[in-house]
Amino acid sequence: MELLTNLTINGLATGMLIFLLAAGLTLIFGLMDVLNFAHGGLFAWGAYSSVWFYALTDSFVLAILGAILTGVILGFITEKLIIKPVYGNHVQQILITLGFMLVLTEMLKVVFGPNQIAVRTPENLVGSWEIGDVIIIKYRVFIIIVGFLVFGIFQYILKKTKIGLIVRAGVLNKEMVQTLGINIKNVFLYVFIAGASLAAIGGALFAPYSGVIYAEMGMEYAILGFIVVVIGGMGSFPGSLLAAILVGLVGSYMAYYVPSLSLAVNMIIMAIVLIFRPQGLFRAKG
Amino acid sequence: MNTLLKVDGVHTHIKQYHILQGISFEAIEGQVSVLLGRNGAGKTTTLKTILGLTPASQGRITFRDIDITKKPTHGIANTGIGYVPEDQGIFASLTVEENMKVAMRKEDEATLAKREYILDLFPDLKTFWKKDGGLLSGGQKQMLAMARAFVGNSKLLLIDEPSKGLAPIVIEKVMEAILDMKKHTTIVLVEQNFIMASRIGDTYTLIDNGETVQSGLMQELIHDEQVKRKYLGIG
Amino acid sequence: MTSKYQWNNIFLSIMVIALFIFPFVTDSRTWTILLTQIFIFSILAMSYDILLGYTGIVSFGHAMFFGMGAYTTAVMLDRIEPTIGVFVLSIATGMLITGIISFIVGLLTLRLKSHFFAMLTLALSGLFLVLAEKWRSVTSGNDGFTFRAPEFFKDRMMFYLVVLVCMVVVYFVLRRFVQSPLGHVLVAVRENEQRTKSLGYNTLHYKVIASVVAGVVASLAGSLYAISLRFVNTSVLTMDITLDALLMTIIGGVGTLIGPIIGAGVIELSQHFLSGLAKDYPIFERWIIFFGILYILVVIFFPSGIVGTIRQAFHKRKKQSVGKEEQSNSEEL
Numbered sequence: 104m105e106l107l108t109n110l111t112i113n114g115l116a117t118g119m120l121i122f123l124l125a126a127g128l129t130l131i132f133g134l135m136d137v138l139n140f141a142h143g144g145l146f147a148w149g150a151y152s153s154v155w156f157y158a159l160t161d162s163f164v165l166a167i168l169g170a171i172l173t174g175v176i177l178g179f180i181t182e183k184l185i186i187k188p189v190y191g192n193h194v195q196q197i198l199i200t201l202g203f204m205l206v207l208t209e210m211l212k213v214v215f216g217p218n219q220i221a222v223r224t225p226e227n228l229v230g231s232w233e234i235g236d237v238i239i240i241k242y243r244v245f246i247i248i249v250g251f252l253v254f255g256i257f258q259y260i261l262k263k264t265k266i267g268l269i270v271r272a273g274v275l276n277k278e279m280v281q282t283l284g285i286n287i288k289n290v291f292l293y294v295f296i297a298g299a300s301l302a303a304i305g306g307a308l309f310a311p312y313s314g315v316i317y318a319e320m321g322m323e324y325a326i327l328g329f330i331v332v333v334i335g336g337m338g339s340f341p342g343s344l345l346a347a348i349l350v351g352l353v354g355s356y357m358a359y360y361v362p363s364l365s366l367a368v369n370m371i372i373m374a375i376v377l378i379f380r381p382q383g384l385f386r387a388k389g
Numbered sequence: 390m391n392t393l394l395k396v397d398g399v400h401t402h403i404k405q406y407h408i409l410q411g412i413s414f415e416a417i418e419g420q421v422s423v424l425l426g427r428n429g430a431g432k433t434t435t436l437k438t439i440l441g442l443t444p445a446s447q448g449r450i451t452f453r454d455i456d457i458t459k460k461p462t463h464g465i466a467n468t469g470i471g472y473v474p475e476d477q478g479i480f481a482s483l484t485v486e487e488n489m490k491v492a493m494r495k496e497d498e499a500t501l502a503k504r505e506y507i508l509d510l511f512p513d514l515k516t517f518w519k520k521d522g523g524l525l526s527g528g529q530k531q532m533l534a535m536a537r538a539f540v541g542n543s544k545l546l547l548i549d550e551p552s553k554g555l556a557p558i559v560i561e562k563v564m565e566a567i568l569d570m571k572k573h574t575t576i577v578l579v580e581q582n583f584i585m586a587s588r589i590g591d592t593y594t595l596i597d598n599g600e601t602v603q604s605g606l607m608q609e610l611i612h613d614e615q616v617k618r619k620y621l622g623i624g
Numbered sequence: 625m626t627s628k629y630q631w632n633n634i635f636l637s638i639m640v641i642a643l644f645i646f647p648f649v650t651d652s653r654t655w656t657i658l659l660t661q662i663f664i665f666s667i668l669a670m671s672y673d674i675l676l677g678y679t680g681i682v683s684f685g686h687a688m689f690f691g692m693g694a695y696t697t698a699v700m701l702d703r704i705e706p707t708i709g710v711f712v713l714s715i716a717t718g719m720l721i722t723g724i725i726s727f728i729v730g731l732l733t734l735r736l737k738s739h740f741f742a743m744l745t746l747a748l749s750g751l752f753l754v755l756a757e758k759w760r761s762v763t764s765g766n767d768g769f770t771f772r773a774p775e776f777f778k779d780r781m782m783f784y785l786v787v788l789v790c791m792v793v794v795y796f797v798l799r800r801f802v803q804s805p806l807g808h809v810l811v812a813v814r815e816n817e818q819r820t821k822s823l824g825y826n827t828l829h830y831k832v833i834a835s836v837v838a839g840v841v842a843s844l845a846g847s848l849y850a851i852s853l854r855f856v857n858t859s860v861l862t863m864d865i866t867l868d869a870l871l872m873t874i875i876g877g878v879g880t881l882i883g884p885i886i887g888a889g890v891i892e893l894s895q896h897f898l899s900g901l902a903k904d905y906p907i908f909e910r911w912i913i914f915f916g917i918l919y920i921l922v923v924i925f926f927p928s929g930i931v932g933t934i935r936q937a938f939h940k941r942k943k944q945s946v947g948k949e950e951q952s953n954s955e956e957l
């Protein structure tokens with residue numbers, strides 16, 4: 104019982120982190136038809152910058168805000184310099200975003216040093232609750248709550264606001280949106296920045312969770328993000344939440360019961376989904 | 390008589406193809422100008438070029454005395470041009486209400502009044518207000534597309550083959566609606582159905598192989614059997 | 625067409641002759657090893673060019689095939705005996721295995737759109753990496769194992785010459801391949817897959833053929849690579865290998881075959897040079913940044929790479945001087 108609870112909470116927490124990464128990927132793909140292979144780099148930069156801000160300010164809230172700021176700046180730069188020149192050309196997009204991923208990863212090593220960095224959990228989130236004989240680690244619950252909160256906020260924006268409406272319309276038909284007088288380029292930029300910030304928040308939350316950060320974490324988690332985007336259905340925001348939870352839970356259970364297969368299983372799920380149901384598990388229409 | 394839109398010697402390339410090779414015509418304020426021509430003549434491309442979706446490589450397009458030839462699509466739309474594409478371009482998983490809302494730049498009195506007016510013209514849309522656009526019938530989609538373009542405060546509507554694929558009775562409704570909308574806006578209409586075109590058009594422009602062949606009053610064309618046979622395969 | 629290859633042929637002949645003479649006039653061990661390395665990666669990059677340059681496919685899993693070749697050769701030399709016979713047999717075996725695997729993988733994945741394909745290949749090669757790490761009885765996992773190379777290759781120069789011959793042969797074979805009617809269909813797929821399909825070609829079949837050819841050649845490169853190190857571990861299956869092939873192909877010039885060779889030279893030489901500089905300037909330990917930036921600039925501004933850009937300039941000049949309309953031959957992305 105205790106084991107199962109812990110594995111589940113663990114899986115949910117990991118799932119939320121992956122969701123934060125995948126949410127941006129899926130939105131950017133749905134709206135802009137761009138698969139950003141540099142997205143994991145934004146996640147890693149979020150982690151590093153939050154640790155840096157935390158050391159500076161000793162406040163976890165400011166650390167997260169710092170990560171968001173980093174996400175906004177990097178998102179802006181990435182969209183303007185890297186993505187914009189290659190809209191519409193898939194091969195170039197794949198190539199250039201991958202190249203940028205390399206640069207982002209190496210830049211981390213230049214700025215913060217090549218070695219991994221140990222991270223402390225913020226004071227007020229350290230510790231655990233005991234419920235009967237089940238021990239629940241506070242920080243993991245915190246991640247889960249933040250994950251759902253972010254999902255709720257974004258879902259609200261998408262469903263209830265004008266900009267959200269335009270984004271949803273843009274996912275369906277970009278050309279039409281433009282003929283209705285909307286500058287889709289601006290919308291692209293906003294969405295990209297939002298996606299980058301989500302990834303940065305994910306990275307910031309990841310740092311105390313894993314206790315250590317390293318430059319390659321970007322690519323590692325990006326692969327999980329891709330898996331989630333595929334399983335959830337490219338462009339589907341709720342789909343990415345469900346898929347992220349699935350991937351997180353599978354990873355967590357497998358890591359305990361069949362550790363050697365934990366990553367492989369998720370990859371196999373993705374391969375099967377891609378081959379047999381390329382529109383994703385959680386999306387009805389193609 | 391006031392010229393609202395002027396297309397002057399326009400050429401358009403799509404990739405390596407030279408699609409439009411000299412299109413010229415004018416749309417007079419308050420009138421319906423019809424673009425005629427057989428399939429593949431370049432009518433749709435003409436509308437898309439006006440909107441900047443396939444920008445002109447040569448020539449000049451002016452709207453309300455503003456040169457819009459080089460403007461981006463959204464900028465052109467914002468000078469007051471609305472577009473009803475051949476495939477209607479309905480946002481399938483957005484409701485009728487949301488489809489309209491995307492087009493409404495403001496939600497002021499004037500826009501809401503326009504919406505009221507157009508919904509009275511197409512009561513079906515009111516009935517299915519909360520239904521997904523993708524679930525509407527062909528005729529209802531056409532109405533939604535027209536209503537959506539109209540509500541965006543457009544001074545000019547570009548409507549591409551609204552009768553395509555519709556039952557005769559629905560065509561009749563759409564035609565009535567266009568005649569009614571004409572009281573409030575100027576219309577450039579692409580129409581293959583010559584009966585419909587001749588009934589609602591004030592002027593016509595005949596396009597063939599990406600070129601303007603001739604323009605004139607619709608009344609004159611109705612009696613010009615030779616031109617009709619040669620370019621439209623009718624009469 | 626002819627003029628392009630004439631130019632190529634002259635250039636190539638001079639290069640090849642110079643390279644054959646090279647080990648006889650100098651006995652620099654460093655240079656022999658470095659050049660050998662360049663040749664091996666040229667083979668890998670040329671195989672990648674078949675995918676990226678000629679067929680317009682971005683695969684993130686090419687290391688998979690390179691690694692299979694490397695492991696096959698290493699395991700066979702280690703388990704059977706380190707002779708030339710076994711070496712040749714191991715190359716053939718590696719090619720057969722990669723041929724079969726790339727065929728199956730291609731059939732399953734190549735119907736996907738570019739984004740999905742790229743991701744799936746990324747995941748699959750990740751899977752193979754995990755497999756190699758876990759299958760310790762054969763691969764010795766992450767630590768890898770050393771093995772003895774055939775006696776014949778004890779002389780670095782002999783190995784140098786063998787690899788050089790391999791590279792030249794691969795170049796000519798692949799050139800024939802891309803100039804064949806089949807190769808022309810591949811280019812048509814790259815230019816417009818939908819249109820090629822509507823002309824009645826089963827584009828999936830052609831893409832699978834391209835991926836098998838690329839896989840088999842990559843396996844050869846892997847086999848040679850294993851011999852050059854006399855050691856193999858899971859690093860031959862990592863993304864870094866794929867990235868190297870990608871960088872070399874893009875920087876040298878996609879869809880040119882000669883470009884990837886030049887790209888391999890440029891990258892290996894500057895890598896060697898830059899990591900030399902790292903002793904004095906630590907920033908050069910991060911030489912990958914320079915490649916990353918260079919690569920991004922190339923993708924945006926010179927999508928046809930070094931060779932492609934030179935060819936375009938050459939053609940423009942010729943076009944101007946001759947003044948006749950000639951379809952540009954230079955293959956772009």
Ligand SMILES: Nc1ncnc2c1ncn2[C@@H]1O[C@H](COP(=O)(O)OP(=O)(O)O)[C@@H](O)[C@H]1O
Nearest residue numbers: 403406408426427428429430431432433434435
């Ligand atoms: N994206 C495109 N690429 C290539 N050719 C096109 C494209 N769009 C239209 N065409 C060609 O341009 C010509 C005019 O098309 P269109 O404007 O749709 O004609 P119409 O609306 O009069 O039937 C046709 O021959 C069509 O094949």
Ligand SMILES: [Mg+2]
Nearest residue numbers: 432433434475
């Ligand atoms: Mg048309």
